[in-house]
Amino acid sequence: MIKVDVMKKMSEEEKYKYMLILTEGQLSSEKDFIANLSNISAIINAAIDRCNWVGFYLYKEGELVLGPFQGLPACNRIAIGKGVCGTAIEENKVLRVGDVEKFPGHIACDSASRSEIVVPIVKNHSIIGVLDIDSPELNRFTELEEAYLIKVVEKIKKYI
Template sequence: MAESIYLPEAATKAEKYEAILPQVEALISTETDTYANLANVSAVLKEAFGFFWVGFYLVKEGELVLGPFQGPLACTRIKLGKGVCGTSWEKAETQLVPDVDAFPGHIACSSASKSEIVVPGIKNGEVWIVLDVDSDLLDDFDYTDQEYLEKLMQLVDKYC
């Protein structure tokens, strides 16, 4: 069991992602409990990047229900098509939002959240989970985040 992750000093964002992806795979590939794996993935992302909020919502009974996360209190349930998470679930695609206040129907779980990226996890052609990452800075996410978080979610889909 890993108790820490290796993060290269003075690394670019892409280099950090490249460093953590194999570590995440090693961490979650040997653990069979989905919630334990999701909790550790949240912790790794929070530690590596210092995101304001990072966590998962799982599709349950026709809603997204809060799962493991790191950060302040969060919304517990989100309906299909509502907010950034519900939109990602409905469209089955990543939502990259530079300014959450400009996103139609944004759900403000925290007024400190300024930008957001949500990446769906897909099994058997259906969204079963979304990864939600919030920043307290405007325009804090880019296509590098999208590319690597989508790769990370492929690991989550495979092992969780």
């Protein structure tokens, strides 16, 4: 059983370090990719406050397709180069967007979302997908969170 309730008493960085420990534990104890992404989205959702959507889009047949997530129903498919997720994959870089309404071509899956961070998952030049997190707050995501989310993705890539 994954214990996330202990994070309530932790500092922000302690939560992110614990998030990495839980992610490693999940990945090392389970082989199924979808089961892992499902629990990792729940782990991230528990560790990072003030988010309204945490999940994955997976690369299939030339586009990003909705994968495991926590939050309201979302867009099923995103074209490469479209929205924050598709742009992050096209440019193969983390995108931390403080105001999604100012992002050209933003795709509004949840009208409450105001900021977003997307971390591409690419291994050996092969696109796997993206980790996508939304918040109803402007400028929600910090450099510290970005650094730890990159570490989460690195752990995922290690087990692919």
